[in-house]
Ligand code: SF4
């Protein structure tokens with residue numbers, strides 16, 4: 267899970283710090299945390315989920331997500347749309363657990379940790395902060411298993427997610443400072459299409475004069491044709507150039 271601001275000094279964990287936690291079906295709280303949550307999705311989360319579900323990105327977004335604007339950055343926030351049932355359960359939870367486990371979002375992988383990212387005063391040095399969330403009723407926090415934050419990150423397959431998420435976070439933090447104004451409608455559409463709606467973005471890239479207009483290197487074009495992760499990286503290149511103009 268992401269937190270908006272770095273946690274207070276006494277609550278910060280580094281990668282080498284340890285914590286107690288184990289989550290398994292034998293706990294009476296099993297599945298109880300997969301409901302009534304604000305679960306923001308990164309662009310890479312959306313790509314992984316929509317691919318795992320075999321859905322077109324338009325369909326995934328309209329069926330499974332909510333759209334809001336972050337009042338501080340004015341960038342869009344896409345989050346999982348909880349079910350319209352009394353528990354407000356996640357659409358992907360089943361009695362057996364998470365049905366999209368291999369492709370579960372960053373926030374679910376980090377849980378029970380949260381991670382915040384900040385840029386240094388010069389805007390060039392990225393710093394990360396972890397904290398252990400206070401989760402009432404989470405029996406996993408009383409289990410004897412102890413691990414480091416680093417080990418947890420590795421076990422949860424977070425490296426690929428962090429590698430894709432952090433450049434986007436850097437961009438949003440820098441853009442927020444550089445623009446000095448909220449995103450206008452056209453810029454918002456650009457962000458939505460290039461970050462979250464990969465199928466529409468692919469059409470835009472390969473069915474218009476986009477590649478020439480933005481002078482995209484041949485190598486990057488080839489990769490983006492074959493690989494949606496590379497296409498998402500191209501989306502960030504487009505945003506950096508497009509929002510700067
Ligand atoms: S995506 Fe999976 S782990 Fe995350 S809240 Fe939904 S069911 Fe739980």
Ligand code: SF4
Nearest residue numbers: 289295297299404406
């Ligand atoms: S409440 Fe904690 S231990 Fe229980 S299922 Fe959720 S994360 Fe696991």
